[in-house]
Amino acid sequence: MAAFHFELVSPERLIFSGEVAQVVVPGSEGAFTVLDGHAPMMSTIRPGVIEIFETLDRSSKMFVRGGFADVSGKGLTILAEQALPLAELDAAALDAQLKAAEEDVEDAGTDEARAIAQLRRDQLRELRSALSL
Numbered sequence: 001m002a003a004f005h006f007e008l009v010s011p012e013r014l015i016f017s018g019e020v021a022q023v024v025v026p027g028s029e030g031a032f033t034v035l036d037g038h039a040p041m042m043s044t045i046r047p048g049v050i051e052i053f054e055t056l057d058r059s060s061k062m063f064v065r066g067g068f069a070d071v072s073g074k075g076l077t078i079l080a081e082q083a084l085p086l087a088e089l090d091a092a093a094l095d096a097q098l099k100a101a102e103e104d105v106e107d108a109g110t111d112e113a114r115a116i117a118q119l120r121r122d123q124l125r126e127l128r129s130a131l132s133l
Contacts, residue, residue, distance in 0.1 A: 003019040004020065006023055008080060024051040041069075064083045
């Protein structure tokens with residue numbers, strides 16, 4: 001299978017850059033797979049898991065929290081709001097953080113504090129959900 005260039009970029013750093021066989025992207029209108037020679041397109045991406053196949057039998061998974069995917073003649077570029085390797089996430093630690101975040105929502109004294117706590121809780125829920133995949 002032919003390879004193409006793929007880059008995954010977050011605000012903090014370049015996370016992945018290299019030749020891949022295919023990438024499965026959680027598009028906002030549904031997941032899509034990019035292969036070599038894919039038609040040019042742009043899509044927003046929803047929080048979810050990107051599966052990167054460096055070869056057809058070797059893949060890695062990354063959790064992304066939204067962003068944009070750009071497929072062009074040069075390959076695929078994903079600009080993610082946040083990206084984390086699933087292998088680096090610890091389920092027990094996430095569960096503890098999620099419990100604390102839920103308590104923060106309940107204990108919030110102002111609407112602003114509640115909104116901030118809810119956002120944090122929702123982000124942790126997204127991460128926890130990604131670990132279940």
